[in-house]
Amino acid sequence: MNDFPFSLEQKTILVTGASSGIGRATAIAISRLKGNVILTGRSEKRLNETLNQMDKGEHQIICADFSSNNVLNLICQSISGKINGIVHSAGILKTLPFKFSNIDVLRELMKINFEVPFLLSQSLLKSKLISNESSIVFVSSLSGSGKIAPGISIYAASKGAINASVKVMALELAKNKIRVNSVCPGMVNTNLNTNNPNLTNEDLKKDEKLTYPLGYGEPEDVANYITFLLSDASKWVTGANIIMDGGATIH
Amino acid sequence: MTENYFFEKFLEQFEESDLSQITIDSEFRSIEEWSSMMALVIIAMVDEEFGITITGDDIRKSVTIRDVYNVVAARKTAV
Ligand SMILES: NC(=O)c1ccc[n+]([C@@H]2O[C@H](COP(=O)([O-])OP(=O)(O)OC[C@H]3O[C@@H](n4cnc5c(N)ncnc54)[C@H](OP(=O)(O)O)[C@@H]3O)[C@@H](O)[C@H]2O)c1
Numbered sequence: 211m212n213d214f215p216f217s218l219e220q221k222t223i224l225v226t227g228a229s230s231g232i233g234r235a236t237a238i239a240i241s242r243l244k245g246n247v248i249l250t251g252r253s254e255k256r257l258n259e260t261l262n263q264m265d266k267g268e269h270q271i272i273c274a275d276f277s278s279n280n281v282l283n284l285i286c287q288s289i290s291g292k293i294n295g296i297v298h299s300a301g302i303l304k305t306l307p308f309k310f311s312n313i314d315v316l317r318e319l320m321k322i323n324f325e326v327p328f329l330l331s332q333s334l335l336k337s338k339l340i341s342n343e344s345s346i347v348f349v350s351s352l353s354g355s356g357k358i359a360p361g362i363s364i365y366a367a368s369k370g371a372i373n374a375s376v377k378v379m380a381l382e383l384a385k386n387k388i389r390v391n392s393v394c395p396g397m398v399n400t401n402l403n404t405n406n407p408n409l410t411n412e413d414l415k416k417d418e419k420l421t422y423p424l425g426y427g428e429p430e431d432v433a434n435y436i437t438f439l440l441s442d443a444s445k446w447v448t449g450a451n452i453i454m455d456g457g458a459t460i461h
Numbered sequence: 462m463t464e465n466y467f468f469e470k471f472l473e474q475f476e477e478s479d480l481s482q483i484t485i486d487s488e489f490r491s492i493e494e495w496s497s498m499m500a501l502v503i504i505a506m507v508d509e510e511f512g513i514t515i516t517g518d519d520i521r522k523s524v525t526i527r528d529v530y531n532v533v534a535a536r537k538t539a540v
Binding site for chain 1: 497498500501502504505506508509514516517518521
């Protein structure tokens, strides 16, 4: 084991959603800790913007759309050597009152937020591309752990599915010393919220003031926790749904 | 979409308020049941019923029910 257990030297980590927000901040943070990153997302341009902000390393870009049918093969076949961790950060949010829920939005959110991350982990494992002692981190949400807001019944379900399955994966993969955890952030300043057409800036400001003792989080706040989970410093942590919310759930 | 039909659909979303005094020129925030959740409901209703996307900002800038109708009507003709 490394002298400095927080280092990610000689580790290669697959990061989904690396083109924006939490995934981008995580890719950058991994590179600062000397890890190599395989970045994926839809937008090649934004993936390159992330790459430009990273410290040098053996990084790789894979463009892939989670809504396409061959996404699992595409990613698995583009990875040449074994990896030491996965950060599942790709995800989407749609707010819709329960009464107006519909099958299309249900399928879309379950697919992007749960199905593909779940099956991608499975495919990589089955292809023997995940080394022993790896760390798999799902970026879930506070809403997957029961702290919710109106209008997110489908989103919360997709994150709840992650939080439940993480524990089973952790149990089954413990014999390989592969650890599986989720981080459950509260509101973080990213496009996910600022580009949500249903929320106004005023709504967000009010919510931040009323609910968050430390204010909304920054992508780096989540990224730093994720790098800890990827490192050997967290080698005793598995099957956890880790809440980080600037104090929002203290009350 | 007639003005009247829109008004009807708008009021249909409220379940507990006394709407007898409400006209299309009433301020919707004066309806007791109004909340940020009702804003989401109106956005979803407009999408489902009229196939038009309006935003939280459109609602924020509107005062009366007619203001919301005008946003929807303008977008309907733009399509
Ligand atoms: N921001 C928050 O308040 C918050 C709170 C709790 C949890 N989360 C979770 O954190 C994760 C990251 O979100 P964020 O806040 O960083 O949002 P973001 O800035 O919008 O980033 C979302 C990422 O997901 C990728 N993505 C979306 N649809 C995709 C698809 N069909 N195929 C492949 N990639 C796709 C995007 O890549 P491209 O655009 O390149 O496709 C982008 O990199 C999400 O899972 C979200 O649910 C966020």
